[in-house]
Amino acid sequence: MRMFRRAPIFLLGALLLAGAADAGPVVRAPDGAVEGMEVGKVDVFRGIPYARAPIGDLRWKAPVALPAWQGVRDARAFGPACVQPRPRAQSIYANPPERMSEDCLTLNIWAPQKARGLPVFVWIHGGALTTGYSHEPMYDGSRLAAKGMIVVSINYRLGILGYLAHPELSAESGEGISGNYGLLDQIAALQWVRRNIASFGGDGANITIAGESAGALSVMYLMASPRARGLFHKAIAESAYMITTPELKAERHGTPSAEAAGTQVMQALGASNLAGLRAMEAEKLTQAAILAGYGPWGVVDGKILTRQLVDTFDRGEQARVPLMAGFNSGEIRTLRFLLPPAPADAAAYEEAIRGRYGDLADQFLRLYPATSVAESMLATTRDALYGWTSTRLAIKQARAGADSYLYLFDHGYPAADENGMHAFHAAELPYVFGTARQTPAFWPKIPDTLAEHRLSDAMMAYWASFATTGRPTAPGQPDWQPYGDGAHYMAFAGKPQPGTYLFPSMYALHEATVCRRRAAGNLAWNWNTGVASPVLPAKSGDCQ
Numbered sequence: 001m002r003m004f005r006r007a008p009i010f011l012l013g014a015l016l017l018a019g020a021a022d023a024g025p026v027v028r029a030p031d032g033a034v035e036g037m038e039v040g041k042v043d044v045f046r047g048i049p050y051a052r053a054p055i056g057d058l059r060w061k062a063p064v065a066l067p068a069w070q071g072v073r074d075a076r077a078f079g080p081a082c083v084q085p086r087p088r089a090q091s092i093y094a095n096p097p098e099r100m101s102e103d104c105l106t107l108n109i110w111a112p113q114k115a116r117g118l119p120v121f122v123w124i125h126g127g128a129l130t131t132g133y134s135h136e137p138m139y140d141g142s143r144l145a146a147k148g149m150i151v152v153s154i155n156y157r158l159g160i161l162g163y164l165a166h167p168e169l170s171a172e173s174g175e176g177i178s179g180n181y182g183l184l185d186q187i188a189a190l191q192w193v194r195r196n197i198a199s200f201g202g203d204g205a206n207i208t209i210a211g212e213s214a215g216a217l218s219v220m221y222l223m224a225s226p227r228a229r230g231l232f233h234k235a236i237a238e239s240a241y242m243i244t245t246p247e248l249k250a251e252r253h254g255t256p257s258a259e260a261a262g263t264q265v266m267q268a269l270g271a272s273n274l275a276g277l278r279a280m281e282a283e284k285l286t287q288a289a290i291l292a293g294y295g296p297w298g299v300v301d302g303k304i305l306t307r308q309l310v311d312t313f314d315r316g317e318q319a320r321v322p323l324m325a326g327f328n329s330g331e332i333r334t335l336r337f338l339l340p341p342a343p344a345d346a347a348a349y350e351e352a353i354r355g356r357y358g359d360l361a362d363q364f365l366r367l368y369p370a371t372s373v374a375e376s377m378l379a380t381t382r383d384a385l386y387g388w389t390s391t392r393l394a395i396k397q398a399r400a401g402a403d404s405y406l407y408l409f410d411h412g413y414p415a416a417d418e419n420g421m422h423a424f425h426a427a428e429l430p431y432v433f434g435t436a437r438q439t440p441a442f443w444p445k446i447p448d449t450l451a452e453h454r455l456s457d458a459m460m461a462y463w464a465s466f467a468t469t470g471r472p473t474a475p476g477q478p479d480w481q482p483y484g485d486g487a488h489y490m491a492f493a494g495k496p497q498p499g500t501y502l503f504p505s506m507y508a509l510h511e512a513t514v515c516r517r518r519a520a521g522n523l524a525w526n527w528n529t530g531v532a533s534p535v536l537p538a539k540s541g542d543c544q
Helices: 014-021 159-163 167-172 181-200 214-224 258-268 274-278 282-291 309-314 346-367 370-399 429-433 450-469 506-520
Strands: 002-004 025-029 032-035 037-039 042-049 072-074 106-112 118-124 150-154 202-212 234-238 323-328 404-409 488-493 495-500
Touching: 025 181, 106 181, 118 181, 118 214, 118 450, 150 181, 159 181, 159 282, 167 258, 167 274, 181 202, 181 214, 202 214, 202 450, 214 234, 214 309, 234 450, 258 274, 309 370, 323 370, 346 370, 346 506, 370 404, 370 506, 429 450, 450 488, 450 495
Parallel strands: 032 072, 118 150, 118 202, 202 234, 234 323, 323 404, 404 488
Antiparallel strands: 002 025, 025 032, 037 042, 042 106, 106 150, 488 495
């Protein structure tokens, strides 16, 4: 229920009157009352806790419900970001938070004034499950909320604090599992939204989860997790990657078990037991774990994540909800650390591909020719990670009986194109949120032109209408057809441009590659591609 504080009429002092005038909107939700602030025609509520602080003995435990608080909580300031490493200097993505803390399980809400029964858009930030935070300026939800929906952004535990698995942790768990704490945080946030969002004017039966990069990986995890079933009704995955996921106790697909990785990092950090790790200061622990080579991933534990994502989607066990998925044409142009070393010349490139891909080499070289090795390597890694995943999501969701919509972001502008970053990883985000003036310091600046505004307006309309109805539409823009039998997609390149059969035969090649590696049982997929690929197993069973 939305309420507003009013100053008693008998308060005559100028100071008291000024204080009353500054009072913001108050919402009395089931979990407690909060006071936010008015920003234009949108009410904003910041830093609302959705679970207890995961500190002390609660470090590396599932989120614990927070009792309803008494009185009115001040929700005018963002909460701290979850603990993360300091960014590399001058990365275009560098936008360090002002504050970090383990006490970070908060969310933010943007709601049109007098909202009632509006769709809800829950944003999960990216950052390789290692960095990022819910209130990055580029994720400001004001303009999306003005399109007629409630926008929520969430923090979740990151890095070793969010994803560590270890035998001691599994032993102390009532379920015999560990890891996935960041994912459980996301589930807890969605449960909070379901309980409370009606008080802010949202419809708890019309919730869309959305994320980019690791946020999109999280969207897939949520679609796959039985624990998240029924907590959302639509999904948006921007630049998702359906990678090999470590299993809790077994080494499979060339990937060590999550518990083995946790044991290794504990030893590297000089701790003899779990108590020693819990005693370490959070930021030092996070940084030391990265230096020790620890990487955070979800964990196939049989309960939170029951099997590999590829298997879940093959079996149709994922949430059967309308889905929007897509990727950017220049994904790897700002992620060149994902590229293997380039061969000496075109001949060496072709020799490497033929030696690794065997009977699929001709098909590979048609898609990624030796005539332009640098561009072919960028495209290979882009497609193996992001293009294959987005197309696979569209195909599998359609086969599961849910509408799916595929897109390609192929838009460039001078500051990006002149620096070889056309349609780079995450470049679509300022257009989706309408935040071109709120990008990080080293982000290529988007021109303040009518054409850029029109593209952003179109994308916001498509995203907002999808969150509202499950079908992306935009006034005065082309119809976006479901993927379906016609392999429809929408390209955003200057303006929305519908098409069919995006990058023909790309999906078939990478699906065959992944299928053979899965069948072999001892090979990971996605990261080791192109000239970095192991020798591809021969065709077997259903694999082409």
